[in-house]
Amino acid sequence: MTALLLDGVSKTRGTGRHAVQALRDVSLTVSPGELVLLEGPSGAGKTTLLAVAAGLLSADAGRVVLGGLALDGAPPAVRRKHRLRTVGFVFQRANLLGELTVRENVLLMAALADVPGEAARREVDTLLEDLGLASLANRRSTDLSGGEEQRVALARALVHRPPLVLADEPTGNLDGASGRVVAEGLAQCACTRGAAVLVATHDSRLESFATRRVHIVDGRLDAAG
């Protein structure tokens, strides 16, 4: 079963004179174990595609199937709950919650996704250990470096073991070493955990980890994914 299916999806952002067709007849599938790079210039529609894939935005036309559920017509509450179970996000900015510690940031995502307490704590410990964050667990996220922040964001995206991970320029703000750690984390996520990973990026460092690359320009994919 594909983790994500987009079939003929179109989406217009803004209204009136400011309306922009961000996606045009986009079709894409991402399967478990795949790491797909979504490449394209700024403003090409990468972020919109990720948002539509996650159900954060509704498609104007076409079909979006996420983890077996067709999002079109599904009530917002259903989409939200389904997204919680099936999607992990890594944003360009780590977007950690500054008042929380590293551990709490990750635990909060587990709690939102209804991961039972003990299992959540075990998973948090494992992820922090795997991503080299164990010694930072009780540090406030505002005290971390950019690379550390993004690794925490990755841990947060994975803690509820989502079948699909969406990442928007996850290495865009990172130096070489930090970017590589995050890229390896995403690749491991696909290989070891069997998750489908879709990464919007400009970063060529990620290419060696990708199983497939698709290109988007002016809201249109170059070739069928």
Place this chain on the structure above:
Amino acid sequence: MAALVGKALRSRRVRFWLATAGTATSTLLVLVLAAAYRSVRESVAGYAGQPGVDLWVAPVGTDNLIRSSSLFSSQLVDSARALPGVVSVAPVVRAFLTVKGRRGPEQPRLTLLGIGYAAPDGLGGPPAFAAGHAPRGLHEVALDRAAAHRLRIGVGDTAWVNGRAEKVVGLTARTNLLATQFLFGDIAAAGPASGIGGKASFLAVRLAAGARPDSVAQTITERLPDVAVFTREAFVANNLREVSSGFLPLLALIGILGVSAATVLVTLLLYSVIEDRRAEMAVLLALGAEAMLVGRGVVRQAAKLLGLGGVMGLVLAVTLGRILDRALPTVPLTFATSDVVAVIAVFVVFGVAAAILPVLRLHRIDPLEAFRP
């Protein structure tokens, strides 16, 4: 989970304490204004509404203590005392007196509302004492303690009342009208001091148990010439009306403006504190948190800030009241539970509404904000 969401939305420390301090100061401002307003009203009611006096008899045309110039013969006392239902009658003379604490042209002086009554225990005397006792002789006086403070005198000192030396034997409470204060002396001495001997401004009447004030007032009006009779409640209302026509409206206006400004400030503070966490709200929503969960976190945060600010403001107000009471009793403050409840309720309503506004607008927060660098 709710605890983590609450912690995630917690305000930055400096901002939180600034907002709390703003709320506390607003609470302090409004409580002090309310207390000053209430204090004047209570002082009016404290004297005119003293429990021992059931009826006040005044010359026709006079209906309050503050402004009265008419007088009648104190011989009316005997006529009134003989009426059915009346237990005791005491003449009260009232006049504005110039009072100095020391002799000499440079000494501070005040114009006080002088009350001559049948000292020490007669009707129409001081409603309460802060120190000392009631005057017992012709050359003893008791005066409001705020006036004594302004004159820099105390119990045992000499006050110069219209140029006559009088010994201060008591400091009275609930007798400060802000614009003026009361001074009490024996009515036998009031004549020489004020030049109106043998006259009375009012008669204070106490009724027998079971006597109906309205009925006795009617009898007095019919039997005594050219008098007006007021029940205690009516006399208090008349005096409050008189005070209200003076500076109380200004005080009320200042109070209303103060409440409005403080409410706007609290509303703004709460709004900005919550709006400051817009990015965190967007992240929580993008991660999949329910808007209701985020909203509850916000309201908890607002309630904590308002509660803390309100309590701090209350403590500050009470502390300020106590300090003023000791160091500067010329500004009387009377705090009432109802005022505290009302002020905190107003702030909570507006503050929580201001906090909820960003929550109600949560659906307008684009979760994509979380994606943007």
